[in-house]
Amino acid sequence: MEWFGVAAYQAPHGRSLAVALDHGGLVVDLAAACAAYDLPVPAADPAGGNWADDVAQLAGLAAAVRAEPGRLSHLPDVAGDLLAPPCSGRIFAAASNYVDHAEEMGTALAAKADSNPYIFIKPDTCLIGPHRAVELPPQSAQVDWEVELAVVIGRIARHVSAADALSYIAAYTVINDVSARDLNVRSDFPFTFDWFQGKCFDTFAPLGPWLVPAALIEDPQSLRIRLSVNDELMQDATTAEMIFTVAEQIAYLSTILTLRPGDVIASGTPDGTGMGRGIYLKPGDVMTAEIEGIGQLVNPVVSAPVPTGN
Numbered sequence: 029m030e031w032f033g034v035a036a037y038q039a040p041h042g043r044s045l046a047v048a049l050d051h052g053g054l055v056v057d058l059a060a061a062c063a064a065y066d067l068p069v070p071a072a073d074p075a076g077g078n079w080a081d082d083v084a085q086l087a088g089l090a091a092a093v094r095a096e097p098g099r100l101s102h103l104p105d106v107a108g109d110l111l112a113p114p115c116s117g118r119i120f121a122a123a124s125n126y127v128d129h130a131e132e133m134g135t136a137l138a139a140k141a142d143s144n145p146y147i148f149i150k151p152d153t154c155l156i157g158p159h160r161a162v163e164l165p166p167q168s169a170q171v172d173w174e175v176e177l178a179v180v181i182g183r184i185a186r187h188v189s190a191a192d193a194l195s196y197i198a199a200y201t202v203i204n205d206v207s208a209r210d211l212n213v214r215s216d217f218p219f220t221f222d223w224f225q226g227k228c229f230d231t232f233a234p235l236g237p238w239l240v241p242a243a244l245i246e247d248p249q250s251l252r253i254r255l256s257v258n259d260e261l262m263q264d265a266t267t268a269e270m271i272f273t274v275a276e277q278i279a280y281l282s283t284i285l286t287l288r289p290g291d292v293i294a295s296g297t298p299d300g301t302g303m304g305r306g307i308y309l310k311p312g313d314v315m316t317a318e319i320e321g322i323g324q325l326v327n328p329v330v331s332a333p334v335p336t337g338n
Contacts, residue, residue: 030094031049031051031240032047032086032087033047033238034072034086034114034238035055035113036111036113037111044058044059045057047090052238052323055110056104057103061100065096067085070082070085070086072086073290074290075115075289077183079199083243108159110159110236112236115291116288116289116291118152119150119203119294120149121147121227121293122146123223124146125145125277126265126271126297128299129296129299129301133301145272150205150227151228153228154206154229154231154232154233156231156327158234159328160231161327162231162232162327163330164309164331165229170208170210170308171206171207171302172301172308173257173301173302174206175255175318175319176294176295176297177200177202178200179292180239180292181278181287181289181292181293183198183289184289185282190278193278193279194274200240200248200321201235201322202319202324203233203292203317204234206229206231207226208225208226209303211226235292236325237324250266250267251266252266253318254317256316257313262300262305263298263299264300265299269298270295274293277295278293312330314329
């Protein structure tokens with residue numbers, strides 16, 4: 029199958045879907061592209077329940093473009109208007125899933141054989157798309173970056189085995205698990221960590237730029253994963269370094285709850301975070317998160333708006 033991806037974008041009439049071709053070199057309105065080639069318009073939504081059919085239709089569109097590219101010449105490129113990809117909003121995120129990252133955070137891990145993935149949840153209000161600004165809350169002086177491979181579930185998964193888990197994946201994309209490190213801990217309760225206030229601010233989960241169907245990613249455990257701040261490389265690793273693989277994370281989650289189509293799993297970040305380096309995000313910074321075979325997710329950083337009251 030030729031590479032393609034699916035994205036949401038802000039059209040003049042509202043939110044619409046786009047298809048990315050040529051590894052993101054061309055991004056056009058999905059409905060307009062299908063009309064240009066007299067093809068049916070797929071729903072292109074992992075939560076819709078027909079993702080396999082959607083992918084087949086999208087692959088047909090990509091093949092038609094490859095055979096007769098001239099029909100796209102009149103369609104506008106909408107890459108500058110991208111939003112977060114179509115997902116349901118439940119974000120399950122893995123903590124300390126790379127040994128080197130755990131070490132830079134001063135986290136002592138049990139042996140994998142004696143452990144399970146450590147998962148927390150981020151709300152849908154964290155989600156923003158490419159080129160949207162991450163807002164630094166005034167409560168924190170230590171906002172940090174974390175590039176991660178994001179896995180989008182394509183069908184209901186409950187009590188699945190690790191051996192079968194990859195077959196439940198609809199697509200992959202890039203997520204940046206932005207974190208307020210100084211708010212992840214607190215001393216006013218006997219509970220050491222507070223994942224809610226450290227991880228759940230609005231804009232703290234940039235996602236995108238597009239969903240790449242699982243069939244186009246041969247092995248999710250062999251992808252290069254990087255993040256730069258202001259073009260300075262901070263994180264550079266491969267997903268082979270994960271402690272718990274994508275399949276093992278899906279299997280574990282499915283023992284606790286039912287994973288639904290459109291659910292997102294942020295599979296953990298490698299070392300090179302700001303806390304490990306002793307530096308943090310500031311207004312004017314630009315983060316570029318990138319994963320091989322998927323693309324680049326670029327987000328600027330700004331101060332959060334000052335509350336105006338009622």
